[in-house]
Amino acid sequence: MPVRAKRLDLIPPYLFGEIARLKAAARAEGKDLIDFGIGDPDQPTPTPIIDRLYEEAKNPETHCYDESDAGDPIFLKQAAQWFYNRYGVEVTTDQMVLLIGSKEGLAHLCWAYIDPGDIALIPDPNYTVPKVQTLLAGGQPYLMPLTIENNFLPDLTAIPTDVAKAAKLLFLNYPHNPTGAIAPLSFFNDAVRFAKEYDLLICNDCAYAEVGYDGYQPPSILQAEGAMDVAIETHSLSKTFNMTGWRIGFAVGNKEGITTLNRMKSNIDSKQFAAISRTAGWALLNASNADTLALYDLRRKRLIDGLNSLGWKLDYPKAGFFVWIPVPKGYTSMTFAKVLLEKAGVLVIPGLGYGELGDGYVRMSLTINGDKAGERVDEAIRRIRETVTLEF
Numbered sequence: 028m029p030v031r032a033k034r035l036d037l038i039p040p041y042l043f044g045e046i047a048r049l050k051a052a053a054r055a056e057g058k059d060l061i062d063f064g065i066g067d068p069d070q071p072t073p074t075p076i077i078d079r080l081y082e083e084a085k086n087p088e089t090h091c092y093d094e095s096d097a098g099d100p101i102f103l104k105q106a107a108q109w110f111y112n113r114y115g116v117e118v119t120t121d122q123m124v125l126l127i128g129s130k131e132g133l134a135h136l137c138w139a140y141i142d143p144g145d146i147a148l149i150p151d152p153n154y155t156v157p158k159v160q161t162l163l164a165g166g167q168p169y170l171m172p173l174t175i176e177n178n179f180l181p182d183l184t185a186i187p188t189d190v191a192k193a194a195k196l197l198f199l200n201y202p203h204n205p206t207g208a209i210a211p212l213s214f215f216n217d218a219v220r221f222a223k224e225y226d227l228l229i230c231n232d233c234a235y236a237e238v239g240y241d242g243y244q245p246p247s248i249l250q251a252e253g254a255m256d257v258a259i260e261t262h263s264l265s266k267t268f269n270m271t272g273w274r275i276g277f278a279v280g281n282k283e284g285i286t287t288l289n290r291m292k293s294n295i296d297s298k299q300f301a302a303i304s305r306t307a308g309w310a311l312l313n314a315s316n317a318d319t320l321a322l323y324d325l326r327r328k329r330l331i332d333g334l335n336s337l338g339w340k341l342d343y344p345k346a347g348f349f350v351w352i353p354v355p356k357g358y359t360s361m362t363f364a365k366v367l368l369e370k371a372g373v374l375v376i377p378g379l380g381y382g383e384l385g386d387g388y389v390r391m392s393l394t395i396n397g398d399k400a401g402e403r404v405d406e407a408i409r410r411i412r413e414t415v416t417l418e419f
């Protein structure tokens with residue numbers, strides 16, 4: 028066999044491997060695990076969306092290559108309409124490109140902009156794709172610390188001027204995975220000013236755009252003044268409508284940024300099955316996922332109330348479906364995750380997997396397989412109370 032490309036050695040070690048091994052061992056022993064690990068909606072895609080797919084799939088027009096420039100124009104028009112309805116920002120389809128999920132868009136954006144040695148500004152902790160793909164493209168991630176003191180928003184003024192001047196991309200992700208943090212529009216305004224000053228392209232990953240609680244609707248960076256000059260945003264149906272497996276989303280924003288991303292993409296992928304993209308566009312304008320949101324809301328309150336009864340002092344997250352929990356005294360994120368798994372049969376993700384600064388935390392996802400109405404959350408809290416010694 029030929030030797031694999033050296034760039035693959037740049038992929039950081041798979042930190043979840045040890046947890047995956049313990050999970051498999053516990054399952055093999057027949058242990059009842061309560062899984063707060065995976066960030067994948069446990070509820071099915073709403074039935075009207077599935078019915079619509081069936082109708083779209085019967086249309087032979089959807090069966091061929093999509094030869095459009097940036098993705099099925101019907102989908103892009105529907106997505107543009109949704110964007111206007113949701114944010115009051117008018118966009119045209121030449122400011123958009125279809126994505127096969129936001130992961131794909133984030134990855135290819137790195138390849139479209141990063142040459143060897145180029146810098147991308149990336150939060151730590153963060154969803155892993157921007158950092159890994161910057162490394163694979165030969166670039167240098169400059170990590171912006173997200174700390175509780177800064178409400179898990181990067182302090183842009185702390186970035187050294189020479190780094191900001193040399194950087195090309197600024198990655199943001201609000202609502203944030205893994206911290207559950209949100210960004211006020213004022214922060215997006217600051218980020219846009221910063222990007223203009225240093226000639227950067229911002230990419231805000233908005234995968235959790237529609238997962239908000241108590242009436243909170245996360246803003247888009249494109250609502251910030253002048254954002255269209257320097258920013259793009261990635262959107263996805265994955266979490267909005269429990270459609271992670273369908274692989275559909277879009278990027279929207281600065282025309283040059285979108286065209287550059289599409290130049291890379293059009294030489295790699297052939298877009299998405301049009302029955303899926305048209306169904307997705309229809310869903311954006313017509314479907315509701317209120318039942319799933321109500322379930323996350325219930326679990327969110329039960330989990331935070333339960334953890335606080337054990338000694339934590341946590342606020343309810345306002346958006347997304349992650350709870351970011353500081354580990355008790357004497358633990359790292361990995362040792363605490365192991366203890367919860369081995370003693371309580373409760374699976375959480377060690378924060379170290381999202382960056383060095385995640386090490387003081389574990390992440391719990393509100394997407395709990397097998398939970399109907401918070402009963403598995405209550406059971407997890409009971410088991411932790413009875414089996415794990417906690418000191419704060």
Ligand SMILES: Cc1ncc(COP(=O)(O)O)c(C=O)c1O
Nearest residue numbers: 066128129130154204234263265
């Ligand atoms: C912050 C963030 N961005 C992007 C993605 C990937 O989403 P998609 O299914 O749209 O590729 C995820 C998935 O977990 C995520 O948490």
